[in-house]
Amino acid sequence: MNKYLLILLAAFSLFFHSCTEDSNTDKTSLNSGTLIVNEGQFGTGTGTISYFDGKTLIEDIYADNNVGLVLGNIAQSVIKFDNKFFIAVNNAAKVVVVNAADFKHLGEIEVKLPRYFAVANNKLYLTSWSEDFTSGFVNLIDTKDLKIVKSVPVQGLVEKMVAQSNQLYITVSASAFDQYKNDVVVFDTDKNEVTGSIKVGDNSNDITTDSNGDIWVICSGFYDFSNPANNTAGSLHRIRGNSSDFSIELPNGSSKLVSGQNKASLYYLSDGAVRKFNIADLATDPLFKIEGFFYSLGYDETSDLIYVGDAKDFQQKGTVSTYKANNTQSAVNTLTTGIAPSFFYFIK
Numbered sequence: 398m399n400k401y402l403l404i405l406l407a408a409f410s411l412f413f414h415s416c417t418e419d420s421n422t423d424k425t426s427l428n429s430g431t432l433i434v435n436e437g438q439f440g441t442g443t444g445t446i447s448y449f450d451g452k453t454l455i456e457d458i459y460a461d462n463n464v465g466l467v468l469g470n471i472a473q474s475v476i477k478f479d480n481k482f483f484i485a486v487n488n489a490a491k492v493v494v495v496n497a498a499d500f501k502h503l504g505e506i507e508v509k510l511p512r513y514f515a516v517a518n519n520k521l522y523l524t525s526w527s528e529d530f531t532s533g534f535v536n537l538i539d540t541k542d543l544k545i546v547k548s549v550p551v552q553g554l555v556e557k558m559v560a561q562s563n564q565l566y567i568t569v570s571a572s573a574f575d576q577y578k579n580d581v582v583v584f585d586t587d588k589n590e591v592t593g594s595i596k597v598g599d600n601s602n603d604i605t606t607d608s609n610g611d612i613w614v615i616c617s618g619f620y621d622f623s624n625p626a627n628n629t630a631g632s633l634h635r636i637r638g639n640s641s642d643f644s645i646e647l648p649n650g651s652s653k654l655v656s657g658q659n660k661a662s663l664y665y666l667s668d669g670a671v672r673k674f675n676i677a678d679l680a681t682d683p684l685f686k687i688e689g690f691f692y693s694l695g696y697d698e699t700s701d702l703i704y705v706g707d708a709k710d711f712q713q714k715g716t717v718s719t720y721k722a723n724n725t726q727s728a729v730n731t732l733t734t735g736i737a738p739s740f741f742y743f744i745k
Contacts, residue, residue: 427497431697431704432458432482432742433717435735436471444472444486445735448500449717451700454732459484459493462500468493475742476514478521479540485511485523492523494543504543508536517560517586524555524567535567535584535591547589553577559604559612563587566612566636568601573619573629581614581636597641598632603654607676608661612636615647615654615665631667633674643679653694658701658722666694671705671725686725695741696722702729706738 430450437443445468448458455461459468469489476483477497483506484493492506510526512533521538525548533555537547553569553576560566565584569577580594581601598616605613614634621627631651635643651667663674664686671687671694686703692715693706702719709715715738718728 427482427500427744429699430744431695432475432744433704433706433732433734433738434472434475434484434740434742435715436473436708436737436739437468438712438736440470440488442467442470442489443736444468444470444489446472446475446484446500447717447732447734447738449730449732454734456733457735458500459495459502463495463502466502473511474513474740476516476521477742477744478514478516481540483514483521483523483538483540485514487511492538506538506543506545508545508548511536512555513557515558515560515565517565518563520586522558522565522584522586524558526554530554533569535565535589537589549584549589549591551577551582551591553580553582555582556602557604558584559606560586561606561610561612564592566595566604566614568604568614570602571600573599578619579616581612583639593639595636595640597634597636598644599629602652603665605654605656605663606660607656607663608659609676611676613654613656613663613676614641615651617652618647618649620649633663633665635676645683647683653691655694655696657696658698664694664696664703666691671703687720692737693717693739693741695743697741697743699743699745704741706734706741708737708739711737 433447435445445457446459448455469486471487473485473487480497482495494503512524523536525534533551535549536545539546556568558565558567567582571578579599583593585592597614599619600617602617603615616632618629618631628649631647634641648668653666672683674683691705692708695704707716718731
């Protein structure tokens with residue numbers, strides 16, 4: 398074989414290898430798409446993350462990119478920050494951290510019963526619960542060294558958060574006897590301390606913001622298993638400034654709250670359906686959109702799709718269906734996910 402042919406073959410090999418590497422990089426680049434957090438069957442360590450790019454579903458992207466590793470029990474939520482994804486794994490008492498480009502494992506942060514994340518003042522925060530389920534914490538995460546740098550106690554099971562200016566507004570999963578049984582907790586991210594609370598309805602469940610910069614909170618109400626006559630109503634509240642200035646009553650058990658296109662409307666789960674509320678016309682009754690007793694709800698503004706998750710019996714794989722917001726008569730896609738799909742994160 399002459400030297401010119403060897404040079405040609407070497408050049409071809411280098412070109413082919415370069416193309417292959419670029420292709421793999423493109424394949425695992427996660428700059429868009431949807432992460433679906435699947436809780437997994439309780440106590441089994443089967444929490445997973447599914448990834449959907451709009452066409453193809455990867456059922457367990459963490460396992461696919463980290464051979465031999467599992468997330469654990471129970472996968473709760475995820476957020477992207479500082480070129481990493483942070484995954485709260487509740488019962489396993491940890492936050493799993495992966496590279497945002499390829500979902501490769503980078504490390505873990507120990508934290509008891511982690512729940513949900515939020516970014517404020519360019520800092521990453523995480524709510525968590527005490528092991529006796531009597532109180533909670535707002536945790537500030539060092540995203541470089543992967544550790545908790547401050548953990549602020551709160552007399553309530555703090556849950557989902559939204560940021561506005563230097564404040565975090567935090568819902569509280571409550572019972573009728575808790576201190577914050579019908580409150581949203583206000584947390585100052587400059588001082589890293591609780592500075593107050595805002596009265597809403599019983600058992601605040603979820604929270605979002607609208608196009609006017611107002612905060613909306615959905616409350617589930619209290620449920621008395623021994624005597625349903627003691628149940629209290631759910632409710633939807635608008636927060637302006639430091640108070641709730643508008644509210645409507647909802648059925649007991651109403652939950653999940655997301656903003657729609659351009660944050661001009663709200664979607665939530667109530668009484669066996671996805672319902673829509675128009676923030677520009679407060680006198681209008683919420684609209685019925687999609688029938689079903691769903692476990693999770695999300696809205697992707699990029700594709701204008703509503704996501705709903707069905708946990709089925711919490712033993713088998715769940716499903717996620719997507720619907721066009723302006724045409725909810727039939728699903729655009731129905732995906733088979735891991736067990737109990739409970740949380741959606743739309744990558745930007």
